[in-house]
Amino acid sequence: MALLQIAEPGRAAAPHQHRLAVGIDLGTTNSLVATVRSAVPTVLPDEAGRLLLPSVVHYGDEDQVLIGDAARERAAEDPGNTIASSKRLIGRAMADVRAGTLAYAVEALSDSAVGVRTRHGLKSPVDIGAEVLRALRERAESALGGPLVGAVITVPAYFDDAQRQATKDAAAKAGLNVLRLLNEPTAAAVAYGLDHADEGIYVVYDLGGGTFDVSILRLMRGVFEVIATSGDAQLGGDDFDHRLAAWFAAATGDDWGAQDIGALHAAARAAKEALTDRLEVRMSCRRADGTLESLTVDRVLFDDITHDLVERTLGPVKRALRDAKLRPDEVNGVVLVGGSTRMLQVRAAVKRLFGHEPFTGIDPDQAVALGAAIQADQLAGNRAGGNELLLLDVSPLSLGLETMGGLVEKIIPRNSSIPTARAQDFTTFKDGQTAMALHVVQGERELVSECRSLARFTLRGIPPMVAGAARIRVSFQIDADGLLSVSAVEQTSGVQAQVEVKPSYGLAPDAVAGMLMDALGSAEADAAARMLREAEVDARRLLDATEAALHEDGAQLLQPREQLDILNAMQAVADLLEQCAESEGTSLDEHKGLRVALRDATEGLNRATTPFAGKRMDARVRQALSGQRVDQLAA
Amino acid sequence: MSLSVTPKAANQIRKALQKRGGGVGLRVAIKTSGCSGYAYALEFADAPAAEDLSFESEGVQLLVDAKSLPMIDGTQLDWVREGLNEGFKFNNPNASATCGCGESFAV
Numbered sequence: 213m214a215l216l217q218i219a220e221p222g223r224a225a226a227p228h229q230h231r232l233a234v235g236i237d238l239g240t241t242n243s244l245v246a247t248v249r250s251a252v253p254t255v256l257p258d259e260a261g262r263l264l265l266p267s268v269v270h271y272g273d274e275d276q277v278l279i280g281d282a283a284r285e286r287a288a289e290d291p292g293n294t295i296a297s298s299k300r301l302i303g304r305a306m307a308d309v310r311a312g313t314l315a316y317a318v319e320a321l322s323d324s325a326v327g328v329r330t331r332h333g334l335k336s337p338v339d340i341g342a343e344v345l346r347a348l349r350e351r352a353e354s355a356l357g358g359p360l361v362g363a364v365i366t367v368p369a370y371f372d373d374a375q376r377q378a379t380k381d382a383a384a385k386a387g388l389n390v391l392r393l394l395n396e397p398t399a400a401a402v403a404y405g406l407d408h409a410d411e412g413i414y415v416v417y418d419l420g421g422g423t424f425d426v427s428i429l430r431l432m433r434g435v436f437e438v439i440a441t442s443g444d445a446q447l448g449g450d451d452f453d454h455r456l457a458a459w460f461a462a463a464t465g466d467d468w469g470a471q472d473i474g475a476l477h478a479a480a481r482a483a484k485e486a487l488t489d490r491l492e493v494r495m496s497c498r499r500a501d502g503t504l505e506s507l508t509v510d511r512v513l514f515d516d517i518t519h520d521l522v523e524r525t526l527g528p529v530k531r532a533l534r535d536a537k538l539r540p541d542e543v544n545g546v547v548l549v550g551g552s553t554r555m556l557q558v559r560a561a562v563k564r565l566f567g568h569e570p571f572t573g574i575d576p577d578q579a580v581a582l583g584a585a586i587q588a589d590q591l592a593g594n595r596a597g598g599n600e601l602l603l604l605d606v607s608p609l610s611l612g613l614e615t616m617g618g619l620v621e622k623i624i625p626r627n628s629s630i631p632t633a634r635a636q637d638f639t640t641f642k643d644g645q646t647a648m649a650l651h652v653v654q655g656e657r658e659l660v661s662e663c664r665s666l667a668r669f670t671l672r673g674i675p676p677m678v679a680g681a682a683r684i685r686v687s688f689q690i691d692a693d694g695l696l697s698v699s700a701v702e703q704t705s706g707v708q709a710q711v712e713v714k715p716s717y718g719l720a721p722d723a724v725a726g727m728l729m730d731a732l733g734s735a736e737a738d739a740a741a742r743m744l745r746e747a748e749v750d751a752r753r754l755l756d757a758t759e760a761a762l763h764e765d766g767a768q769l770l771q772p773r774e775q776l777d778i779l780n781a782m783q784a785v786a787d788l789l790e791q792c793a794e795s796e797g798t799s800l801d802e803h804k805g806l807r808v809a810l811r812d813a814t815e816g817l818n819r820a821t822t823p824f825a826g827k828r829m830d831a832r833v834r835q836a837l838s839g840q841r842v843d844q845l846a847a
Numbered sequence: 848m849s850l851s852v853t854p855k856a857a858n859q860i861r862k863a864l865q866k867r868g869g870g871v872g873l874r875v876a877i878k879t880s881g882c883s884g885y886a887y888a889l890e891f892a893d894a895p896a897a898e899d900l901s902f903e904s905e906g907v908q909l910l911v912d913a914k915s916l917p918m919i920d921g922t923q924l925d926w927v928r929e930g931l932n933e934g935f936k937f938n939n940p941n942a943s944a945t946c947g948c949g950e951s952f953a954v
Binding site: 216217218219220221 | 860863873874887888889890891892893934935936937
């Protein structure tokens with residue numbers, strides 16, 4: 213409560229205007245819109261009082277488009293024109309989509325995008341997402357009585373650049389100004405007001421209908437930093453329904469037809485939800501032919517058939533902890549998000565792992581939208597100063613550049629907080645090199661061929677210099693929405709080139725997980741390959757330098773015998789380099805043997821050329837000193 | 848219908864009027880603006896206006912126009928110190944919600 217002072221008549225200061233901003237949880241199954249009213253974040257209902265808007269769009273006759281519950285009602289009669297779960301398609305390429313799991317026809321829109329064939333033509337996931345967002349925008353504007361300044365939209369922590377960009381495109385299409393994209397688990401932590409909590413480590417465990425995400429946040433001096441994220445894109449409450457439905461079908465004779473699947477799942481879902489409040493429930497389901505089956509389900513049985521699903525969520529939790537270099541007992545609190553965390557066995561498992569009760573005070577379906585609303589309120593400038601909350605997210609995979617020998621130089625390591633900018637200096641490899649090709653890659657492996665290529669660009673116009681003299685500063689920047697731009701500047705001449713990494717690629721969440729696992733499993737082989745490549749690069753550089761020096765000064769400074777020694781040493785190195793080029797796919801031991809031999813040969817060449825290098829140095833000094841007096845030199 | 852001030856607030860109002868060197872009392876006004884719909888304003892009053900209602904509390908005259916009164920009926924004005932800040936605070940029984948910055952309220 214602000215404190216007032218007395219003003220002269222007619223001079224009382226007008227209070228600041230409230231700027232209308234909302235937070236939107238654009239979910240796979242349901243979406244919500246929330247705003248901060250009178251300092252309290254609230255989810256906005258539609259005219260019928262419903263808070264959840266099913267993320268379903270129905271393309272009907274004569275340009276009619278239905279969204280939400282009205283659309284979902286059409287799913288059974290017109291599945292081909294009723295699009296649900298379009299979030300699974302957004303920013304994804306055809307290769308990433310498991311078409312068989314969807315009730316509608318998906319086809320490739322381009323190399324990097326898919327579309328859905330409807331009676332209104334080919335609709336992209338961006339079009340479909342925009343319909344849902346437009347419905348939410350209209351709901352908010354009619355509830356708040358004015359146009360919105362902007363919105364914070366939440367996305368899963370694992371969304372890559374392509375998916376984030378596509379979400380922004382959908383928002384623009386829906387007439388929304390995106391203030392910020394925010395990771396869903398991060399939004400949930402904000403909803404719980406953890407910024408006012410004790411400093412320390414907090415874990416957000418988000419088990420939704422179809423996805424699982426875990427984030428580890430560090431709170432220091434009122435600032436949140438997301439220090440690690442992990443998850444499983446194919447695990448959620450639906451899997452628990454499947455288990456219960458499958459058990460029920462098996463226990464009642466297993467003669468259920470395809471047309472009964474919907475009813476079975478609905479019954480399983482109802483039983484699952486009821487088990488949160490009761491020790492046992494009656495689960496009944498009517499077949500399409502009218503016969504009714506009914507069985508009792510208790511918590512023990514439900515725990516039993518879903519035990520491994522709960523265990524599966526703990527893997528990513530432990531992985532994220534490992535990334536953050538933390539033990540479970542170092543965690544100050546755990547936030548549960550997503551409707552599926554209402555299940556008691558989930559809460560119990562979380563409690564077992566961390567040793568204390570998780571936070572559950574806020575409706576787990578609403579937490580993300582409420583947190584987004586709080587963030588939107590702040591970004592729109594409705595909070596008085598000093599109350600700023602700074603949110604930092606992380607990049608899920610390392611980003612780097614290809615260097616000589618096909619190696620990856622990591623510029624931004626994985627789990628770096630974003631927004632971030634890092635720069636590193638590179639130099640030329642050959643004398644007189646005037647251009648440099650830059651290859652931006654994403655991944656954890658040491659070799660470029662094992663990582664994902666994001667972009668290529670070339671820096672031209674480098675002034676000709678000897679190898680190693682040019683200073684090329686390459687900067688990587690990730691903005692607050694997780695989008696990457698890379699620039700390269702040659703420091704002496706100022707020539708520069710840059711690239712924005714746009715959604716020309718799509719990296720599926722499971723691909724991210726796959727790349728991580730891959731990197732862990734091949735750490736040893738990667739290290740061996742990297743060391744061999746480095747030895748090769750060193751050897752080639754010395755070989756080139758020696759060749760240039762011999763060409764320049766060899767005849768004047770060296771005896772024929774000395775020249776021969778150097779040439780022999782060069783030959784030994786060159787032979788080994790040739791063997792290296794053919795070493796692709798050989799065993800670890802052979803790699804190691806080759807590397808040792810190459811290092812020895814390089815060392816030998818170095819020794820052979822040391823007297824030569826000394827003579828060249830002397831010659832240069834003599835040249836520089838000739839004709840000058842000692843007192844001039846001292847000056 | 849009532850409007851009152853605490854002894855501490857009355858002291859501050861008297862001091863402020865004295866420092867200003869004139870005025871009959873304090874005008875309490877409501878403006879329709881701000882995040883939550885209505886905002887308070889405090890002004891010196893040089894003379895009562897036709898539609899004003901007048902209250903006396905702790906020896907201080909308070910003026911409020913008839914239209915605003917329902918929104919702040921029963922309000923007690925206090926003088927408080929919060930950290931380095933000090934100022935007047937409205938304890939308004941009609942306010943159902945107050946905005947985060949506290950400049951405005953809803954009924």
